[in-house]
Amino acid sequence: MKKVIYLFSLLILSGMILMSCTNAKKQSSETEAATEVAAAEEEGWITLFNGEDFTGWRGYNRTDMPTAWTIEDGAIKINGSGMGEAGAKDGGDIIYDQKFKNFELTFEWKVSEGGNSGLFYLAQEVEGKPIYESSPEYQV
Template sequence: MMKYPKHLVFLLVAVCFSLPVSPSLAQSNGYEMLFDGSSVEKWRSKQSSSFPEKGWKVADGQLFLDSKGGGDIITREKFSDFELVFEFNLTAGANSGIKYFVDTIYNEKTGKMMVNGPEYQIIDDFNYPGIKEDPNGLSSTAAAYLFYPPKNKTLRPHGEWNTGKIVARGNKVTHWLNGKKVVTYQRGSRDFLNKKQENKFKDDARYGELEEGHILLTDHGDKVYFRNIKIKKP
């Protein structure tokens, strides 16, 4: 049996572990890549059927907002039950987020109307202006924005990668951050609806009540990097 020098074996192992997960491997594990580091074919502008020509940029395997005016982007596909996994890297003082169960529905009075959805908040907890004015953590990273604060979370500072996860099963939703479950709630529950009446979404028609919807990346004018966005259906 041929023997190899130990330093060569260690080098080969290191290279294997450093290689990015390929779309085919992710799919074989039950995940579908929504962003694989290069293609944005599964995303479009919230306002049109095409991907924004400005604002959003892909470079070095990352998707990020490079300048203002790109607008929110949404997945072309709608999802009901899902497990969404993503990595994000904040810049200093940045604010962003991922919304889910959003869709465009027809309104007899106004025509088409965008239905907003719950948001996994992504923000620089350490440097964002005004974050100290939110002692309850309802607008901190991994919160169900303005509804439920994260508990026992560990957020890495700007410049470092974090891993988020959103799991939706029926009306039950959980948020995860760096391997820890930090939020659990029930869409449409009495508690959820009571909290909705107490925040700015009280007049949003069917907020968080759709059976399926798009995944949305927000444009708040700040640069936040995303990579390895993938989703698994039951």
């Protein structure tokens, strides 16, 4: 019986240690991201996404942010329907609410296997027209 209690205690302790390491890693990643953003801004870069909210972002040809877009683990994500952006409930394209002319753009991306995503740049909002008719797209 003592062996069973001892093994059970070790199992619980191991689980607690693993859980605390995972949380520490997440906090460490968040701290590293904040440090990178601060360093980039000191060098004159403009950070378009703060990893926390949609400040500066809105839907294409809209004044609000489509609700299908969320922030998960510091990344922008759409909760799609699997039918493309046209099939996403309150999805569609999003844009940054500031225009830029002469710029260098760097970004990190992640897309699911078999996913189809891209980044439109130099977009012009044309009422009643999709974004791809007025903007080149970088496929990821």
